[in-house]
Amino acid sequence: EADLRVFFQVAFWTLFFFIPALTMRQLAEEKKTGTVELLLTKNVSDRQVVLGKFAACLLMVCIALAFTLPYYFTVAYLGDIDHGATIAGYLGLILMSASYISIGLFASSITNNQIVAFLMALFIGVFFHFIFGVLASSATGWLGELFSTLSLADHYESITRGVLDTKDLIYFGSLIFLGILLSELNISTR
Numbered sequence: 001e002a003d004l005r006v007f008f009q010v011a012f013w014t015l016f017f018f019i020p021a022l023t024m025r026q027l028a029e030e031k032k033t034g035t036v037e038l039l040l041t042k043n044v045s046d047r048q049v050v051l052g053k054f055a056a057c058l059l060m061v062c063i064a065l066a067f068t069l070p071y072y073f074t075v076a077y078l079g080d081i082d083h084g085a086t087i088a089g090y091l092g093l094i095l096m097s098a099s100y101i102s103i104g105l106f107a108s109s110i111t112n113n114q115i116v117a118f119l120m121a122l123f124i125g126v127f128f129h130f131i132f133g134v135l136a137s138s139a140t141g142w143l144g145e146l147f148s149t150l151s152l153a154d155h156y157e158s159i160t161r162g163v164l165d166t167k168d169l170i171y172f173g174s175l176i177f178l179g180i181l182l183s184e185l186n187i188s189t190r
Contacts (some may be wrong), residue, residue: 002079007071008089008160012153015061015097016129020121022060023104024114026053027187032112036187046187050109050180054101061097065090085162092159095172096152100125102179109186128152128175 030036107120136147
């Protein structure tokens with residue numbers, strides 16, 4: 001049986017470190033050099049600035065993921081692959097990346113220093129990526145369920161198995177919306 005589970009696990013950890021590095025300069029450097037005032041005096045709203053930076057980062061990640069498609073074609077040629085699970089795996093990577101981009105933009109909007117923004121995005125991401133899952137496995141009852149619901153890894157694993165559940169899509173959508181909203185609020189309080 002041919003599958004790309006190993007690739008999706010490696011990409012899961014690689015994007016966890018790559019995306020904060022990608023987003024650390026998005027707003028922090030603009031604030032540090034003073035170009036955010038120039039940008040915001042143009043005929044664009046704070047929301048458009050944040051959404052533009054979000055879309056640019058997401059497009060870059062999607063292009064990077066597009067370069068991994070030869071793995072899929074090679075594995076599909078060599079054996080019988082579950083196409084639905086592979087497509088869902090790529091969708092999971094895109095949703096996870098969008099969530100980390102929104103977290104990275106939020107961290108970048110808080111500070112003027114890009115290294116601090118990187119470390120803050122990594123610190124926040126550690127909770128969603130790792131700590132909530134560990135706490136969910138050690139807690140029982142409603143507290144364990146709460147931590148399991150907050151764990152990004154649990155939702156990502158659900159999608160990479162080929163199961164598109166609305167709770168996973170709502171989770172990623174909520175995380176993306178919250179990160180973008182908090183970034184916009186931080187930009188508007190300049």
